[in-house]
Amino acid sequence: MGKDEYLPLFETRVARGRIVYLVYAVSVMIGICAVFVYRATHLPAATQAGRWAWMGLFMAEVWFTLYWLITQSVRWTPIYRYTFKDRHSQRYEKVLPKVDILVCTADHTVEPPIMVVNTILSLMAYDYPTHNLSVYLSDDGGSEFTFYALLEASHFSKYWLPFSKKFKIEPRSPSAYFSKVCQPLDDPVMAQESSSIKTLYEDMKKRIDDATKLGQIPEQVRKEHKGFQEWDWVSSKYDHPTILQVILIDGRDPKAVDIEQEALPTLVYLAREKRPQYHHNFKAGALNALLRVSSRISNGPVILNVDCDMYSNNSESLRDALCFLMDEEQSRRIAFVQFPQNFDNLTKNDVYSSSLRIISEVELPGLDANGGPLYIGTGCFHKRVVLCGRKYSKDEKIDWSLENHTKVEESTHVLEETCKILASCTYEENTEWGKEMGLMYGCPVEDVMTGLAIQCRGWRSVGFNPVRKGFLGLAPTTLLQTLVQHQRWSEGDLQIFLSKYCPLIYGRGKIPLKHQISYCCYLLWAPNCLATLYYVVVPSLCIHRGISLFPKLSSPWVLPFVYVILAKYGYSLGEFLCCGGTFQEWWNDQRMWVFKRTTSYLFAFTNTILKLLGFAKAGFALTAKVADEDVSLRYEQEIMEFGAPSPMLNILATISLANLFSFVGALKMVIMDSQFIVLDLLALQILLCGLVVLINLPVYEGLFFRKDKGRMPTSIVYKSVIIAVVAHILALH
Numbered sequence: 001m002g003k004d005e006y007l008p009l010f011e012t013r014v015a016r017g018r019i020v021y022l023v024y025a026v027s028v029m030i031g032i033c034a035v036f037v038y039r040a041t042h043l044p045a046a047t048q049a050g051r052w053a054w055m056g057l058f059m060a061e062v063w064f065t066l067y068w069l070i071t072q073s074v075r076w077t078p079i080y081r082y083t084f085k086d087r088h089s090q091r092y093e094k095v096l097p098k099v100d101i102l103v104c105t106a107d108h109t110v111e112p113p114i115m116v117v118n119t120i121l122s123l124m125a126y127d128y129p130t131h132n133l134s135v136y137l138s139d140d141g142g143s144e145f146t147f148y149a150l151l152e153a154s155h156f157s158k159y160w161l162p163f164s165k166k167f168k169i170e171p172r173s174p175s176a177y178f179s180k181v182c183q184p185l186d187d188p189v190m191a192q193e194s195s196s197i198k199t200l201y202e203d204m205k206k207r208i209d210d211a212t213k214l215g216q217i218p219e220q221v222r223k224e225h226k227g228f229q230e231w232d233w234v235s236s237k238y239d240h241p242t243i244l245q246v247i248l249i250d251g252r253d254p255k256a257v258d259i260e261q262e263a264l265p266t267l268v269y270l271a272r273e274k275r276p277q278y279h280h281n282f283k284a285g286a287l288n289a290l291l292r293v294s295s296r297i298s299n300g301p302v303i304l305n306v307d308c309d310m311y312s313n314n315s316e317s318l319r320d321a322l323c324f325l326m327d328e329e330q331s332r333r334i335a336f337v338q339f340p341q342n343f344d345n346l347t348k349n350d351v352y353s354s355s356l357r358i359i360s361e362v363e364l365p366g367l368d369a370n371g372g373p374l375y376i377g378t379g380c381f382h383k384r385v386v387l388c389g390r391k392y393s394k395d396e397k398i399d400w401s402l403e404n405h406t407k408v409e410e411s412t413h414v415l416e417e418t419c420k421i422l423a424s425c426t427y428e429e430n431t432e433w434g435k436e437m438g439l440m441y442g443c444p445v446e447d448v449m450t451g452l453a454i455q456c457r458g459w460r461s462v463g464f465n466p467v468r469k470g471f472l473g474l475a476p477t478t479l480l481q482t483l484v485q486h487q488r489w490s491e492g493d494l495q496i497f498l499s500k501y502c503p504l505i506y507g508r509g510k511i512p513l514k515h516q517i518s519y520c521c522y523l524l525w526a527p528n529c530l531a532t533l534y535y536v537v538v539p540s541l542c543i544h545r546g547i548s549l550f551p552k553l554s555s556p557w558v559l560p561f562v563y564v565i566l567a568k569y570g571y572s573l574g575e576f577l578c579c580g581g582t583f584q585e586w587w588n589d590q591r592m593w594v595f596k597r598t599t600s601y602l603f604a605f606t607n608t609i610l611k612l613l614g615f616a617k618a619g620f621a622l623t624a625k626v627a628d629e630d631v632s633l634r635y636e637q638e639i640m641e642f643g644a645p646s647p648m649l650n651i652l653a654t655i656s657l658a659n660l661f662s663f664v665g666a667l668k669m670v671i672m673d674s675q676f677i678v679l680d681l682l683a684l685q686i687l688l689c690g691l692v693v694l695i696n697l698p699v700y701e702g703l704f705f706r707k708d709k710g711r712m713p714t715s716i717v718y719k720s721v722i723i724a725v726v727a728h729i730l731a732l733h
């Protein structure tokens, strides 16, 4: 192919309507300035009550403004990417690179084996030559049941892969496919095959579920595969040698073919060594072990990482990703391609605001323009050399066809034994693993930190959000799980901000300024707690004593306040609707905004400070992927699940009650005051308080009106009532 014939493998388009956005943003900024002028010129005298409350509010508003400005960085110039898979195929079909897919699981009770193998099967069935595809499963649970499920899946794949390719079905996770395709299929051949495969799948599912439920693997099965013997040395999931089983391997094992004699992808099970005296570094540790093991077995130059609950929803994602990584002109600098996280189990109005809609649809394209999206874990394609620490240089070039020819020839047994060493506890001692090589250790969001380090080594990244989503996972289905997940995320993010990797310092001169600021959008999630807490507590407590913290209704100064609020929320609603959300979903999102900021972020903030002072230790609370039947039912009905007592719920209940008391008190004051003085003085404050009450409606329901198991625990009801009452008495005196 000559140079002048160059046809790009992907193209980038810039969003339109930027002028309108500019006008909006500038007008809001003018409004904010007017608010500040008001605050600066109307400060209550030192003798007046409420001077401190006023100053605090001012500080909160300064913070909100700062944060709002930061979020502008990811809204300025969104860009969208489009791939040309046909061109890629024309040029490279004969020399496609090997791709190694790394899947992580950590606990067979929280992450059921049948779910894990559905994910694995969807990935094995990618539209890609199977001899170039390897799938690795890291099992931090070291579970026999997960291993057993993987064995079952390897048998089932012999039917599943030919079927899904022959009829080009989507999605290729059997469970998702069978639950989505219920209408009678037009093609009689397909209908027949589909139903017989469905029976095979159901049988497999039953065997796996039964074994897991009984806690026992049939003796017959145990005898059939040597792999089970490895569990003779396992004393617990925290204490065992490396377990490594090559289940399918292309080229060496004549049995690794499907029913049509086509090769199957390589499939490997790994439970890295665990010893109580060695820290295992959670998912980052698991991925690094997989990186090494895979480099020994298949050494694909392209790595895809997915969580065990994120099945592939689009069999062409891999080819999409290769368009970004293999373009002759534009790919040189691209280190990774991040797909957004999408979820399969969302309800219509997304009660817990798990869809990450705005992040995927607005912020990801925005970040992409600024230097590349963050690496957020699952659904990310990497160049192996980059993940293993390579710096970007101008002469950077990967010869994909060459990298393809590394072939290991020893027997499977020898391969297994040599690979085991790579996944041992001591292997990483005195190496750069966890620092300069692989995923970085020591942060609850290891992926974000690793992505930042990669970008600071000169690389860029690309975000890709195809119409048919690339991956679908499971979002948490209870309030508490959601809050805990966000605590982990915001805690990790803040930790990065306060570490030597703070993008504003570490990134200086390495990544563009706008990119540094975009990072802060997420890294500064947690500190939002202070200003938000202040805003939802202090103004409403001040109502009782008639302390006014906002301009009078009759004053013209009220206008900038009203404008900023209307413009900001009007825009936010518009943005949400444009991205395909519903009004109710937006409202739920606003609620979760308050909930997260007053609980998850508060805990994350205090924990991070404690960690810095050396008082707290790192942990990783896995997000549950299964729930009890009644919990699931309430989730589907979008009834908020409060459930078990927790300090987080305590905070939520107390804030909601305090505001309710204030609001009722305020209404009484307004009604008794025939000259409308109170209303004039406190209108905005009462409105704010009323909004907090409105947004907390599900909390009152959970506190007082619901009878089901998901209601607020009784202990929380008492505690929060007492605290709210005491707060009011204190505020009155």
Ligand SMILES: O=c1ccn([C@@H]2O[C@H](COP(=O)(O)OP(=O)(O)O[C@H]3O[C@H](CO)[C@@H](O)[C@H](O)[C@H]3O)[C@@H](O)[C@H]2O)c(=O)[nH]1
Residues within 6 Å of the ligand: 104, 105, 106, 107, 111, 138, 140, 281, 282, 283, 286, 306, 307, 308, 309, 341, 376, 377, 378, 444, 445, 446, 447, 485, 488, 489, 620, 621, 622, 623, 624
């Ligand atoms: O010790 C551990 C802990 C977790 N995991 C795996 O890590 C993945 C993510 O865990 P999950 O509980 O699902 O957390 P989420 O909050 O849903 O994960 C999001 O946030 C993580 C960072 O906190 C990212 O790494 C993930 O890709 C992203 O989906 C799962 O596959 C786990 O099996 C391990 O392999 N070992």
Ligand SMILES: [Mn+2]
Residues within 6 Å of the ligand: 307, 309, 473, 474, 623
């Ligand atoms: Mn998850």
